[in-house]
Amino acid sequence: MAEEKNYKIIQPEDTEENKFLKPENYKREVTAPDGETFVVDPINDYFCDAKPQPHAPNTIKIVEKFLNWARSESIWVLGYGTGCGSIEIYPLMTPRFDAYRFGVQQRPTPRQSNLFIISGYLSVKTLKRAIRSYEQMPSPKYVMGLGSCTINGGMYWDSYNTINRLDQYMPVDVYVAGCMPRPEALLAGFMELKKRIKEGKGEGANEYAEKFDWYKANQKKVIKDWNMPDYNW
Amino acid sequence: MKILYVLFSFFIILNYGLLQTGFIRRITARVGKRIGVPFYQPYIDLVKNYAIRSQFSHGVMFYLGPVFRLSGGIGIFLFMPLIYGNEMFSNFSMSGDLILILYFMFIGMLGMALGAGEGGHPYSIIGITRGLSQFTTIEVPMTLAVISIAAQYQTLSISEIVAAQQGGFMNWTIMTNPLATAAAMLAFLGMIGYAPFNVVNAPQENPLGPPTEFHGTFLGMLQTNRVILHVIESILFMNLFFGGATNWLALIVKAFIIYFYAVFIGTVFPRFRIDQSIKWFLFIPTILGILAVIFIS
Numbered sequence: 001m002a003e004e005k006n007y008k009i010i011q012p013e014d015t016e017e018n019k020f021l022k023p024e025n026y027k028r029e030v031t032a033p034d035g036e037t038f039v040v041d042p043i044n045d046y047f048c049d050a051k052p053q054p055h056a057p058n059t060i061k062i063v064e065k066f067l068n069w070a071r072s073e074s075i076w077v078l079g080y081g082t083g084c085g086s087i088e089i090y091p092l093m094t095p096r097f098d099a100y101r102f103g104v105q106q107r108p109t110p111r112q113s114n115l116f117i118i119s120g121y122l123s124v125k126t127l128k129r130a131i132r133s134y135e136q137m138p139s140p141k142y143v144m145g146l147g148s149c150t151i152n153g154g155m156y157w158d159s160y161n162t163i164n165r166l167d168q169y170m171p172v173d174v175y176v177a178g179c180m181p182r183p184e185a186l187l188a189g190f191m192e193l194k195k196r197i198k199e200g201k202g203e204g205a206n207e208y209a210e211k212f213d214w215y216k217a218n219q220k221k222v223i224k225d226w227n228m229p230d231y232n233w
Numbered sequence: 234m235k236i237l238y239v240l241f242s243f244f245i246i247l248n249y250g251l252l253q254t255g256f257i258r259r260i261t262a263r264v265g266k267r268i269g270v271p272f273y274q275p276y277i278d279l280v281k282n283y284a285i286r287s288q289f290s291h292g293v294m295f296y297l298g299p300v301f302r303l304s305g306g307i308g309i310f311l312f313m314p315l316i317y318g319n320e321m322f323s324n325f326s327m328s329g330d331l332i333l334i335l336y337f338m339f340i341g342m343l344g345m346a347l348g349a350g351e352g353g354h355p356y357s358i359i360g361i362t363r364g365l366s367q368f369t370t371i372e373v374p375m376t377l378a379v380i381s382i383a384a385q386y387q388t389l390s391i392s393e394i395v396a397a398q399q400g401g402f403m404n405w406t407i408m409t410n411p412l413a414t415a416a417a418m419l420a421f422l423g424m425i426g427y428a429p430f431n432v433v434n435a436p437q438e439n440p441l442g443p444p445t446e447f448h449g450t451f452l453g454m455l456q457t458n459r460v461i462l463h464v465i466e467s468i469l470f471m472n473l474f475f476g477g478a479t480n481w482l483a484l485i486v487k488a489f490i491i492y493f494y495a496v497f498i499g500t501v502f503p504r505f506r507i508d509q510s511i512k513w514f515l516f517i518p519t520i521l522g523i524l525a526v527i528f529i530s
Binding site for chain 2 (some may be wrong): 055071094096103105111
């Protein structure tokens with residue numbers, strides 16, 4: 001027996017905003033078991049689109065200094081293989097380079113990571129996913145751009161499908177130049193990041209929240225098929 | 234006054250657990266020819282996780298999940314006599330506390346299931362399903378072993394079981410009731426959750442299992458619970474099977490050796506799939522447990 005659907009999909013209006021909406025995110029009219037009908041709008045109901053708020057650092061200076069030291073000594077990495085650079089991240093954790101010595105550990109979920117490594121070129125399609133992952137990370141969060149592609153596009157500078165400058169789309173703390181940078185360069189990047197955090201300059205998350213509209217406008221300029229909420233955590 | 238003693242021993246156990254976690258991570262790193270994290274890394278991770286600024290919630294049970302888990306860990310701690318014959322470090326041990334401790338072991342798991350379920354991440358739901366089914370099968374040999382030693386000593390109080398084992402190692406349960414010890418020590422491998430029974434968290438395969446959505450303070454609570462639980466479970470097994478401890482040094486040495494036995498097996502063996510581990514627990518350890526009950530009665 002075919003399953004009877006208890007909802008009716010409402011076709012979206014033909015506007016610029018709804019152009020790329022996926023069928024599973026269409027509004028639908030649902031009939032509950034008790035006969036009541038109501039409208040479900042997945043984009044607004046299933047995601048939170050509240051704007052990010054800047055979080056002020058601790059007002060007691062010595063406490064904030066101590067917390068910054070702890071943050072710098074315990075960097076949990078979201079190793080998201082965006083480009084060819086991801087191949088340089090694996091040897092980091094193996095005996096030869098052993099980043100664990102510096103308190104750098106890998107974490108498989110954005111919820112628990114502090115450092116987002118954009119490893120190499122970032123195609124527009126991946127940028128969308130990178131933004132979602134970045135927004136899911138809890139504050140304070142840091143971004144490391146790996147390789148020349150994240151600085152000025154590198155060898156992809158005139159490609160039709162990659163972005164050229166990463167810091168127009170998310171606040172970057174440290175760039176590691178090279179094509180590709182060796183794991184030693186990455187370790188040096190970690191040291192530089194630690195210095196920045198200890199000085200209290202690792203406030204990328206607050207910067208992102210303060211200049212949110214500017215970042216969103218930049219992101220929407222390149223991502224043509226924007227079919228997700230503006231801010232999703 | 235008793236509360237102060239309990240808080241003091243809680244402080245010792247927490248610090249010992251954090252140091253032990255750090256050292257074990259260093260030891261396992263050496264097995265892989267790495268240098269490994271500094272031994273104080275668990276402290277830093279804990280401070281950092283409690284200092285995360287923005288937190289998101291998925292609902293009430295998401296908050297309560299880690300709370301349940303931590304109260305399960307602390308609940309076990311509260312009823313565990315640490316040092317035999319010392320009023321200061323006996324906590325709230327009483328007659329029948331063995332049953333209570335077995336119950337507390339499961340309540341943390343159930344709370345975590347509710348919390349992880351509300352988190353809504355598919356991986357956490359897969360992880361917690363595996364965790365619950367594996368833990369249910371671990372309980373079988375564990376409970377059989379507990380029934381066996383309860384019949385042997387005619388009591389359900391841990392303090393009295395420890396008291397009955399005093400006077401040389403020939404009085405320890407491992408000598409007087411080796412079958413129950415064997416069944417329980419095999420169940421212990423599953424409780425600690427290193428390989429081959431780490432399919433619940435399953436690094437690299439099912440990235441993090443139940444705590445996938447937990448972050449910041451929630452994760453800090455889970456970490457705190459994890460270190461307490463590991464130490465306190467080692468102490469439980471020390472009390473039940475290895476004659477307890479009469480001073481802190483004996484406690485630390487025995488608890489570390491018992492814990493290290495699980496770590497040693499974890500670094501040597503690969504991971505079981507969930508159907509394999511369930512079958513394994515229901516086969517050899519359960520048969521040993523049944524034999525232990527038959528022989529003692």
